[in-house]
Amino acid sequence: MVNIPNSITVVRALIVPLFIMALHYGNFKIALILFIIAALSDAVDGFLARKLKQVTIVGVIMDPLADKALIDSAFVVLSYVHKIIPPWLTILVISRDILIIVGGWLLTVFEKLDRIKPILIGKFTAFSQFLTIFFTLLHLNFNNYYLNIMLEFLYPFTGGVTVISGISYVIIGIRELGSE
Numbered sequence: 001m002v003n004i005p006n007s008i009t010v011v012r013a014l015i016v017p018l019f020i021m022a023l024h025y026g027n028f029k030i031a032l033i034l035f036i037i038a039a040l041s042d043a044v045d046g047f048l049a050r051k052l053k054q055v056t057i058v059g060v061i062m063d064p065l066a067d068k069a070l071i072d073s074a075f076v077v078l079s080y081v082h083k084i085i086p087p088w089l090t091i092l093v094i095s096r097d098i099l100i101i102v103g104g105w106l107l108t109v110f111e112k113l114d115r116i117k118p119i120l121i122g123k124f125t126a127f128s129q130f131l132t133i134f135f136t137l138l139h140l141n142f143n144n145y146y147l148n149i150m151l152e153f154l155y156p157f158t159g160g161v162t163v164i165s166g167i168s169y170v171i172i173g174i175r176e177l178g179s180e
Helices: 004-024 028-051 057-081 087-109 120-142 145-178
Strands: none
Touching (some): 004 057, 028 057, 028 120, 057 087, 057 120, 087 120, 087 145
16 A cells, blocks of 8 residues: 555655755745745645544654755855855754754654654744745745745744744653653
């Protein structure tokens, strides 16, 4: 039996290098289309996994990795190649992800990872980061005043929720490591 949600996640992971190439070489229309497909597939695979009762350990691991590859690569290329997203925001996004990965590793070593679940601020942060990339790509395609205003608000907002989310996960992780 084919696991449809996992198959969708694999396709999203395969889209990431194509997205990075389109972004790197300045083909912002293709990058926007690929990003929209990847973002929609993220929503669809999670919904289907629950609906079809096809949640697997492979999907639980692969889904956030595909998301991080998409989000982090977009932030890096848009910050350091195209100089659009402020570098401080990219540093915050990647630092939070590194904290979460290291924390997950530590919790795995101490056999406590199964006690950590995604939290609302974490999901909101991912949504905010997706929106930031989406509106940045829209701005690159349709450069208009309103998109610029939106980004002036969105960059610090996304930075703030990213920091709050990172701190929240660190606090939860420390509590779990200290519990029996």
